[in-house]
Amino acid sequence: MSATAEGIETPEGEAAPAGPAIRAERSTLGILLRSPAFLIGAGIVLFWAFCAAFAPAFVPYDPLADDLLNTLAPPSAEHWFGTDQIGRDVFSRVLVGARDILTIAPLATLLGTALGTAVGLVMGYFGGWVDAIIGRLIEVLLSLPLIIVALMVLVALGPATPTVIIVVGLVFTPLVARTVRAAVLSERHLDYVPAAAVRGEGALHVMFVEILPNIWPPIIVEATVRLGYAIFTIASLSFLGFGVQPPSPDWGLAIAENYGVLVGGFWWTVVPATVATASLVVGVNLVAEGLQRALAE
Amino acid sequence: MTRTDTASPALELDDLSVAYHVRGRDLPVLSNVTLTIRRGEAYGLVGESGSGKSTVALALQRVLPANGRISGGHARVAGKDVATLGSAALRQMRARDVAMVFQDPGKALNPSLTVGRQMAEVFEILGAAGKERYRRGEEMLGRVRISDPARVMASFPHQLSGGMQQRVVIAMALAKDPALLILDEPTTGLDATIEAEVLDLVDTLRQEFGAAILFISHNLAAVASLCSRVGVLYAGRLVEEGPARALFADPRHPYTAGLLRCLPRAGFKGGPALDNIPGFPPPPGSITRGCVFAPRCGLAEERCRAEEPPLYAIGSGRGSRCHFHDRVDDLPRMSEPPQVNSPERGPNVEPVLKLEHLSKTYKLPGDRRVQALRDVSLSLAPGETLGLVGESGSGKSTLANLVLGLAEHDAGGRISLDGTAIAPSVHARPREAVKSVQIVFQNPDSALNRAHTVKHLIGRAVERLAGVGGAERDGRVKRLLEAVRLTPRQLPAKPRQLSGGMKQRVAVARAFAADPRVIVCDEPTSALDVSVQSAILNLLTELQAERQVSYILISHDLGVVRHLSDRIAVMYLGRLMEIGPARSVLQGPHHPYTEALLSAAPTVTGERGTRIKLEGQIPSPVNPPTGCVFNTRCPRKFAKICETEEPGFAPDAEGHAIRCHLPREKLGRGRTGPGAPAAAETAASG
Numbered sequence: 003m004s005a006t007a008e009g010i011e012t013p014e015g016e017a018a019p020a021g022p023a024i025r026a027e028r029s030t031l032g033i034l035l036r037s038p039a040f041l042i043g044a045g046i047v048l049f050w051a052f053c054a055a056f057a058p059a060f061v062p063y064d065p066l067a068d069d070l071l072n073t074l075a076p077p078s079a080e081h082w083f084g085t086d087q088i089g090r091d092v093f094s095r096v097l098v099g100a101r102d103i104l105t106i107a108p109l110a111t112l113l114g115t116a117l118g119t120a121v122g123l124v125m126g127y128f129g130g131w132v133d134a135i136i137g138r139l140i141e142v143l144l145s146l147p148l149i150i151v152a153l154m155v156l157v158a159l160g161p162a163t164p165t166v167i168i169v170v171g172l173v174f175t176p177l178v179a180r181t182v183r184a185a186v187l188s189e190r191h192l193d194y195v196p197a198a199a200v201r202g203e204g205a206l207h208v209m210f211v212e213i214l215p216n217i218w219p220p221i222i223v224e225a226t227v228r229l230g231y232a233i234f235t236i237a238s239l240s241f242l243g244f245g246v247q248p249p250s251p252d253w254g255l256a257i258a259e260n261y262g263v264l265v266g267g268f269w270w271t272v273v274p275a276t277v278a279t280a281s282l283v284v285g286v287n288l289v290a291e292g293l294q295r296a297l298a299e
Numbered sequence: 300m301t302r303t304d305t306a307s308p309a310l311e312l313d314d315l316s317v318a319y320h321v322r323g324r325d326l327p328v329l330s331n332v333t334l335t336i337r338r339g340e341a342y343g344l345v346g347e348s349g350s351g352k353s354t355v356a357l358a359l360q361r362v363l364p365a366n367g368r369i370s371g372g373h374a375r376v377a378g379k380d381v382a383t384l385g386s387a388a389l390r391q392m393r394a395r396d397v398a399m400v401f402q403d404p405g406k407a408l409n410p411s412l413t414v415g416r417q418m419a420e421v422f423e424i425l426g427a428a429g430k431e432r433y434r435r436g437e438e439m440l441g442r443v444r445i446s447d448p449a450r451v452m453a454s455f456p457h458q459l460s461g462g463m464q465q466r467v468v469i470a471m472a473l474a475k476d477p478a479l480l481i482l483d484e485p486t487t488g489l490d491a492t493i494e495a496e497v498l499d500l501v502d503t504l505r506q507e508f509g510a511a512i513l514f515i516s517h518n519l520a521a522v523a524s525l526c527s528r529v530g531v532l533y534a535g536r537l538v539e540e541g542p543a544r545a546l547f548a549d550p551r552h553p554y555t556a557g558l559l560r561c562l563p564r565a566g567f568k569g570g571p572a573l574d575n576i577p578g579f580p581p582p583p584g585s586i587t588r589g590c591v592f593a594p595r596c597g598l599a600e601e602r603c604r605a606e607e608p609p610l611y612a613i614g615s616g617r618g619s620r621c622h623f624h625d626r627v628d629d630l631p632r633m634s635e636p637p638q639v640n641s642p643e644r645g646p647n648v649e650p651v652l653k654l655e656h657l658s659k660t661y662k663l664p665g666d667r668r669v670q671a672l673r674d675v676s677l678s679l680a681p682g683e684t685l686g687l688v689g690e691s692g693s694g695k696s697t698l699a700n701l702v703l704g705l706a707e708h709d710a711g712g713r714i715s716l717d718g719t720a721i722a723p724s725v726h727a728r729p730r731e732a733v734k735s736v737q738i739v740f741q742n743p744d745s746a747l748n749r750a751h752t753v754k755h756l757i758g759r760a761v762e763r764l765a766g767v768g769g770a771e772r773d774g775r776v777k778r779l780l781e782a783v784r785l786t787p788r789q790l791p792a793k794p795r796q797l798s799g800g801m802k803q804r805v806a807v808a809r810a811f812a813a814d815p816r817v818i819v820c821d822e823p824t825s826a827l828d829v830s831v832q833s834a835i836l837n838l839l840t841e842l843q844a845e846r847q848v849s850y851i852l853i854s855h856d857l858g859v860v861r862h863l864s865d866r867i868a869v870m871y872l873g874r875l876m877e878i879g880p881a882r883s884v885l886q887g888p889h890h891p892y893t894e895a896l897l898s899a900a901p902t903v904t905g906e907r908g909t910r911i912k913l914e915g916q917i918p919s920p921v922n923p924p925t926g927c928v929f930n931t932r933c934p935r936k937f938a939k940i941c942e943t944e945e946p947g948f949a950p951d952a953e954g955h956a957i958r959c960h961l962p963r964e965k966l967g968r969g970r971t972g973p974g975a976p977a978a979a980e981t982a983a984s985g
Contacts, residue, residue, distance in 0.1 A: 193746035197809075199725055200703050201763040202733045215750030 033296040040292025046285030050278070054100040063091035065098040065251040074268050084270035086260055095251035096274040102252040103282070106167055106245075107232040113171030114232075115225040118178020123209040125179065126186025133183070140176040148173050149238060156244040166245055170235055174228050181224045185217040219297035226290035230283050237279050253279045307378030309479045309511030310336040310359065314372030317351075317358045317535075319583070321366065326583040328354050329535045331372065333610070336479065336528075341505055341512040343526035343543060345519055345558075347828040348799075349580050351535040352515045356481045360397055361389060377478040394424055398472035398510075402484040404464035408456035414440075414467050415452035421474045435474070442507070443470040444500060461691075462493035469501065473508055480510045486521055490690040491855050492913055495899035498525050499910065517828060519562065520858075523547050524901035528616070531555045534580050534591040537610070541617030547903050551619040553596045556627050561833035562903060563862035567881055568684065572840065573833035573862070574632050579798060590620070597631045598623050649718060650678035651816045651849050652702070652736075657712040659697050659873075669921045671697040672708075672873045679817060682847040686854065686864030686881065688896060692917050694873035695853045699819045702851065703736055704728055716816065734764035737810040741822035743802035747794040747809075753780075754790040757808050764813035779808040782845075783838060800831035807838060811846070819851045824859060836862060857900045861885060866954075869893045872920055872928045875948070879955030887968030890957050891935040894967040927960065935961060 034040050058065075063081075069089030077084045083092035125133045143151075155169045189195070190213070198208050239245035240254030248255060253275035260271035317329040329351045336342040346352045357363050359374040361381045374381045377396045384392060401407045409417060418436030427435055433452070440448035443466045456464055465485060472480055482501065486494035502525055505512055516522050522529055522543065529546050531539040531554065539552035550556040560574035578595040586594070590608050593599040602622055610618040613625075621627070659672040672694045679685055687695045700706040702714065704725030714721050721732045740746035747756055757776045762768055765775065777787055783804040794802050803823065810818050820839065824832035836859065843850065854860050860867060861881060868878040869890060877890040884893060895911040913932045918924055924931045930941040940960050950956040951963075959966065 193740040193742065194748040196700075196703075196705050197738070197740065197746050197748075199705055200733070200736070200738055201760050201812075202725060202728070202730065203763065204726075212748055212750075216748070 030296045034292055037292045037295065039288045040296070043285045043288025043290075043292060046281055047289060050100045050282050050285070051104060053097045054104040057094075057097035057100065061091075061094035061097050063094045065090060065095040066249055067091075074263065074266075074271070076268075077270050083274045084268075086256075086271045087263060090251075092270055092274055095256060096253070096278050099251040099253045099256060099275060099278065100282070102163075102246045102250050103233055103236055103240075103254070103279075106163060106170075106236050107229060110167045110170035110236070111174065111225055111229045111232045113167060114174025114228055115178050115221065117171065117175040118224075119182050119214070119221055121175060121179035122182025123186055123213065126183040126190060127205060127209050127213065129190075136179075137183075140179060143176045149235060152235065152239060153242065153244060156239065161239075161244045161247060163246070166236060166239060170232055170239075173235075174232070178221075178224055178228065181220055182217065185220045186213055189213050189216050223290060223294045223297060226286060226293055230286040230290060233279070233283050233286065307375070308335050309338050309340070309377060310334075310342075310513060311375040311378075312355070312359070312372070313375070315355075315358065315369065315374050316371035317354055317363065317367060318370040319364070319367045324584070325370065327370070327535060328367070328583050329358065332532075332535075332537050333372075334530050334537060334540065336511045336513060338478065338511055339505065339509045340528065341502070341514060341526040343514045343516065343522035343529040344532055345516060345522050345529060346532035347517060347558075347580065347830065349534075350532040352517075352532055353483060354535075355532075356399060356483055356513065356515060360393055360399070360481075362393075395475055396478045397481065398475060398477040398479070399481040399483065400465070400468050400472050400485050402487050404461065404468045405456065407468050408464060410456055412455075413452065414454055414456065414459070418452065418467070418471060418474070421471050425475055439470045439474050440467065443467075443473070443504065445470075460493075461489050462496060465489065465493075465497055466500065469497075469504070473504060473510065476508060477510055479513060480505075481513045481515070483515045484517070485514075487516070487518065491857070491896060492690055492899045494521065495901065495910060496912070498901065501525060518901075519547065519558065519829065520901040520903045523903045531558075534586070535583065536591055536620060538592065538620045539618065540610075542615065544904070545615065545617065551613055551617065551624040551627055552592075552621045553598050553623075553627055553630050554592050556630050557595075557633070558829050559903065560632075561829045563833070563836060563856075563858040564903060567861055567885075568863055568865055570862070572837050575833045575837070576830040577633050590622070592621075597633060598626060598629070648680050651681045651717060652679040653713075653715045653718075654678070654698075654702070655713040655715075657698070657701055657714070658709040659694075659701060659706060660709050663921065667921055670873055670923070671920060672701065675875050677868060677875070677878060679849045679851065680865075681816070681849060682843060683865045684843070684850040684852055684863050686852045686860035686867040687870065688854065688857065688860055688867065689870035689876075690855075690896075690917060692872070692920070693870040695870055696821065697873070698870070699738070699821060699851065699853060702817070703738055703819060704733075730764065730766060734813040735816040736819075737764075737812070737815040737817075738819040738821060739803075739806050739810050739823045742826045743799070743806045744794065744826075746806050747802055749794050751793070752790065753785075753792050753794075753797075753805055756794075756805060757812065760809045760812035775812075779811060782811065782842065783808040798831075799827050800834055803827060803831075803835050804838065807835070807842070811842060811848075814846070815848055817849045817851065819853070821853045822855070823852075825854065825856065832859075839863065857885075857897065869896070872917060872923055874928055874958070875956075876929065876958045877956065879950070879957075880953055883953060883955040888957070888963045888966035889968075890929075890959050891933050891961075891967065892929050895934070927958070935959075935967075937961065 067090065069085065071089065072085055073087055073089040075081055075085040081091050081093065083096065086092055121136060125136050152169050152173050156165060159165050194212060195208060198212050236245050237254035240252050241258045243258065246252035246255050256275040257272050264272050312332050312334050315329060315332045316327060318325040318327050332355065344352050344355060358369055359376060359381060369382050376392060379392055381389070381392065415433060415436060418439065419432035422432040422435050437448045437452055440451055445451050445463065445466055451459065451463065451467065459467065486497050489497065498521060501512065514522060514526055526543050529541065529543045530537050531552065533554050539546065539550065539555045546555065547559065550559055557574065557576040561576065563573055576595055581591060581594065589604040589606060590599070593603040596603065608620045608622045610620050611624055612618050655676050657672060657675045658670065661669050661671055663669055675698060677685070687698065689695055697706065701708045704723065707723035708714070716732055716735055722728050725733060754776060757779055758772055761772045761775045767775065780787060780789065785801060785804055789797065789801065797805065823839065824835050827835060839850065840863065842848065850863065852860060852863055864881045866879060867881045867884040869876045869884065869892060871892050876892050877884055885897065895913050898911040911934055918931055926940070926942040926944050927933070927946050930936050933941065946958045946960045948956045948958045957963070957966065
């Protein structure tokens with residue numbers, strides 16, 4: 003080894019480049035844990051995820067149990083957030099209500115991200131007329147208001163949880179595809195792509211084994227942003243009656259069921275679910291922003 | 300413009316130290332750098348990546364990154380101490396006294412504004428009135444020898460060639476008539492011919508404007524051709540300083556001497572191997588006692604590790620930070636790989652690769668066609684290296700892509716491997732053919748997938764090309780690593796954890812995955828530092844001797860081409876202009892284009908023959924000139940026939956073919972090589 007030109011060293015012992023490039027190399031996780039926005043966002047999301055998983059075990063009342071002798075009771079020591087029109091405990095319903103949205107929204111996001119990533123890889127890798135045709139299709143889809151498209155499909159197929167997941171996932175596919183395509187284009191010109199070709203690799207290998215591992219950061223950020231929109235979209239669909247179906251304590255559904263009595267001054271039937279939805283969307287977006295900044299460094 | 304203080308030097312660094320604050324610690328990046336650049340003087344600062352060259356440029360303009368600060372000493376520009384200037388005075392200093400030209404002119408210019416707008420902006424800062432700004436901008440472009448300033452003013456940066464863009468940037472820098480012009484690697488990435496033009500231009504302008512120049516470069520030859528004095532920076536210390544010629548001819552620091560020995564500058568293939576500098580530059584702050592170079596120095600003794608050498612003055616304005624500066628000539632060689640002799644080549648040797656009438660036509664929108672390669676025929680013997688030279692756009696890369704099957708050649712051509720024709724596309728070739736033709740790319744950062752480990756990078760190539768898996772594959776990966784002088788410890792590393800040289804070794808190992816016959820080396824060392832370059836060149840030489848592989852070497856560095864090539868092919872506008880044994884092509888008689896290329900190459904001795912200037916740009920391949928394609932730029936064009944008839948391309952007895960109407964006895968004979976005295980009289984009189 004002594005004849006070695008540049009000597010050998012452990013990869014960890016790599017000399018730090020001097021000059022302006024000097025920067026403490028921090029892990030992405032390290033940056034995230036120092037970002038207040040990310041920590042607050044992650045706290046909110048984890049809180050709701052915890053509720054979705056365990057709330058039924060510790061809430062004071064059964065969220066589905068009505069109490070017709072005690073309807074529309076204002077917040078009190080007994081019912082912290084009061085009761086709704088048929089006397090169900092609003093506090094218990096809000097905590098348990100996280101369950102449906104936190105199942106449907108991530109699954110829809112996962113589906114949209116997976117499909118969008120595949121489509122984006124194909125567009126960016128092949129380019130040319132493949133890219134042109136899919137690109138035009140995406141533009142057509144994006145020119146339609148998404149919630150209307152989703153509503154039309156749900157009206158046609160009838161509201162059911164798997165349908166909601168598939169519809170929202172499909173609606174998100176073109177958006178994710180556009181982001182992934184842009185990321186692929188910046189990788190496509192790097193020499194590792196022809197380097198794979200000269201050992202006879204096929205298109206699938208180049209797309210999924212060579213390019214995909216390098217474009218995770220934008221995909222993760224996009225998926226998190228999409229998750230925020232998914233929560234919002236699914237809550238809207240539930241509110242309109244095409245999402246989660248009664249008697250689920252789902253937030254969008256709860257708002258839809260109770261906003262009629264809002265004018266009577268029974269604000270506690272609606273406000274907790276509204277605040278819960280808003281906090282979850284804000285939390286997810288804070289996480290998205292934190293991730294974006296950390297991955298950009 | 301008048302300057303009140305013309306007596307003080309343009310730049311004075313006095314014990315300048317710079318530190319970067321990283322993870323709660325101050326890391327010294329520059330330590331006690333002292334140097335002076337007089338008015339009108341050109342000073343070259345050389346050193347490898349990480350030596351702190353660019354930090355000097357940033358510190359003296361006080362534009363260090365947020366975590367950097369001047370931790371000691373002074374930097375004075377035209378007599379003003381930059382560390383103590385107030386913000387208004389600092390802005391004034393940056394606006395008037397210093398100008399900087401960066402490496403990539405494409406990035407220094409705003410792509411969405413016309414050149415005119417950007418030139419006018421410079422004069423706006425200098426206080427010129429509306430129309431006056433444009434008039435002076437245009438005048439300034441004229442001064443940097445742009446022949447059609449009005450057209451360039453109306454152009455957007457992307458419409459100009461790289462050389463033209465760099466001229467515009469230089470014009471902007473000189474517009475304010477600065478006391479100090481900083482050029483940070485201004486010619487890296489430009490063709491040799493354009494590099495020569497830019498260096499000539501800078502030299503002329505220095506005399507016209509009287510600006511001092513701080514020329515920062517890792518290219519020793521470029522520095523030697525432009526600068527009168529040179530400082531060598533290593534790990535943030537100025538280790539040697541002196542007049543350029545004397546310093547390069549007779550280095551008095553082992554680091555300078557080592558760098559010079561790494562350069563492939565004399566001798567053809569088969570000559571002695573290049574020397575190298577073992578080890579790596581130390582990370583900032585890691586060496587606190589003794590000489591920073593001691594761990595890599597062949598002369599180091601106990602004293603070097605204990606006591607930091609002062610800057611010893613060694614007469615005639617020279618200085619060296621080495622205790623043993625008088626013993627540098629005794630520096631032992633650090634490498635001694637076996638010599639390699641050129642392979643036998645004759646009618647009885649079956650060529651491994653044969654290209655017949657290869658052409659490549661690309662379709663452009665609007666039914667136009669561009670012929671990127673036209674009728675190229677050549678062959679490659681086993682164990683032979685063919686050097687491919689020519690400016691950007693000459694078709695070198697297209698040729699490489701056709702051989703690799705990354706692009707398909709036009710019908711009518713033929714590629715044969717060991718006598719058997721192979722399909723144009725790599726996807727249609729049998730595995731045997733695919734594994735036989737491989738490539739080492741220029742930039743390992745781009746060629747190695749950063750998501751994968753070394754084990755995967757090499758392993759996948761073995762799996763695909765040799766068709767083996769499991770333990771057999773792992774065994775081969777280990778043997779390949781050893782062949783390129785890496786160890787199994789590197790297997791789990793990802794590319795970013797490796798140094799530039801180690802990355803390129805991984806790329807070489809990958810190309811050798813399954814007994815290749817031909818490897819295209821596309822600028823294999825131009826992204827590397829000099830000392831690493833020599834190690835990779837030696838590695839390529841050794842592997843060739845061991846395995847009888849043939850190389851197609853694409854390089855703009857004629858020193859590298861000379862060092863590795865048995866034969867050289869010169870390309871222009873998609874055509875072969877000349878091909879023959881390396882010695883014949885370089886020594887001549889050779890094609891006027893080859894002659895111009897050779898004359899453009901700067902040498903580290905600073906000597907240069909008569910520069911043969913090529914007029915104008917490479918013509919558009921969409922509409923190539925009639926007759927000889929070189930006739931529009933040829934300094935030796937002699938008759939109408941050059942414009943009407945394409946010259947023949949018949950080889951002589953030793954296989955040397957020249958595409959020129961001039962008879963051989965009238966063609967130029969070049970210098971015997973960079974470093975040898977010029978013999979370009981024939982060109983001058985012809």
